[in-house]
Amino acid sequence: MSMKKKNEDVVVAQSAGFCPGVKHAIEQVMALEASGKKPIYTLGPLIHNKQATQMLEMKGILAIDKPADATNPRGVLVIRAHGITPDLQKEIETLGITMFDATCPLVKHAQNIIAKFAVQDYTTVIVGDKEHAEVIGLMGYTQNRCHVVSTLQEAQALPHFDKVNVVSQTTQQESTFFEIAEEIKKHADQCQISNTICQPTKDRQRETMEQAQHADLVIVVGGKHSANTARLAQLCKGLTKHVQHVETEDELDENLVKKAKKIFITAGASTPSWVIDSVVHRVTHLRHPIILKVINRP
Ligand code: SF4
Numbered sequence: 001m002s003m004k005k006k007n008e009d010v011v012v013a014q015s016a017g018f019c020p021g022v023k024h025a026i027e028q029v030m031a032l033e034a035s036g037k038k039p040i041y042t043l044g045p046l047i048h049n050k051q052a053t054q055m056l057e058m059k060g061i062l063a064i065d066k067p068a069d070a071t072n073p074r075g076v077l078v079i080r081a082h083g084i085t086p087d088l089q090k091e092i093e094t095l096g097i098t099m100f101d102a103t104c105p106l107v108k109h110a111q112n113i114i115a116k117f118a119v120q121d122y123t124t125v126i127v128g129d130k131e132h133a134e135v136i137g138l139m140g141y142t143q144n145r146c147h148v149v150s151t152l153q154e155a156q157a158l159p160h161f162d163k164v165n166v167v168s169q170t171t172q173q174e175s176t177f178f179e180i181a182e183e184i185k186k187h188a189d190q191c192q193i194s195n196t197i198c199q200p201t202k203d204r205q206r207e208t209m210e211q212a213q214h215a216d217l218v219i220v221v222g223g224k225h226s227a228n229t230a231r232l233a234q235l236c237k238g239l240t241k242h243v244q245h246v247e248t249e250d251e252l253d254e255n256l257v258k259k260a261k262k263i264f265i266t267a268g269a270s271t272p273s274w275v276i277d278s279v280v281h282r283v284t285h286l287r288h289p290i291i292l293k294v295i296n297r298p
Pocket of ligand 1: 081082105170171
């Protein structure tokens with residue numbers, strides 16, 4: 001995502017938009033489509049963004065809920081950047097359909113760390129969202145000794161462990177992870193802390209927190225079901241006067257946009273650049289309609 005400054009008082013995050021893992025998965029799927037492979041199934045939506053999912057459907061790239069929904073054996077079944085459990089992978093292999101694994105290498109890294117300690121009899125505690133596809137995939141590597149917690153209160157309620165390995169969902173907030181890890185230390189004889197938050201997430205969160213302090217309106221662009229987008233909006237609360245989480249430019253609070261002195265626009269890891277551009281365009285138009293007319297003149 002390139003930095004765009006339409007005017008001095010509106011700043012767009014350099015880190016806004018697709019993370020390397022999502023970008024790579026999309027590029028791989030587009031390359032499959034361009035090579036004529038049909039149909040292309042993805043196990044769950046390739047990215048958590050309604051607009052992008054609609055665009056992919058128009059190209060014949062179909063999101064399915066379970067491997068058995070891939071009814072055409074000549075198709076290709078793509079595993080998303082989030083990854084899956086080893087059991088689900090075996091199930092796909094028995095179907096005989098071609099499988100393409102687009103699991104992000106940074107998610108694979110987290111899976112490998114879990115597997116390495118699980119075989120040494122460590123119980124795994126994952127700091128993350130129980131329902132999230134990545135976390136469900138990570139749980140598959142724990143040898144069925146696993147807890148998932150997302151709050152300090154949940155960590156306080158954990159039992160005592162002989163050996164525990166604390167890992168993180170890759171998009172978790174770092175301060176939350178360390179706070180929970182400190183609590184879990186008190187519950188174990190041996191505690192391994194494996195910070196598996198990915199670097200692109202750390203960079204995005206750091207930039208968002210820095211810039212939010214200088215803005216009086218932060219606009220976070222991305223799907224309402226995208227956990228990492230919602231977390232960005234959450235991070236800004238308390239750092240700036242107003243935070244708006246929007247999926248498209250139509251949801252902007254025009255009054256706030258016109259009145260704000262300084263606006264910072266950021267976006268989740270699954271927000272396409274054209275959605276961000278539309279929001280930036282509308283913001284600029286609302287604040288400086290004359291400038292935009294000149295920019296748009298052929
Ligand atoms: S958020 Fe991080 S780990 Fe997850 S897909 Fe993107 S780059 Fe990979």
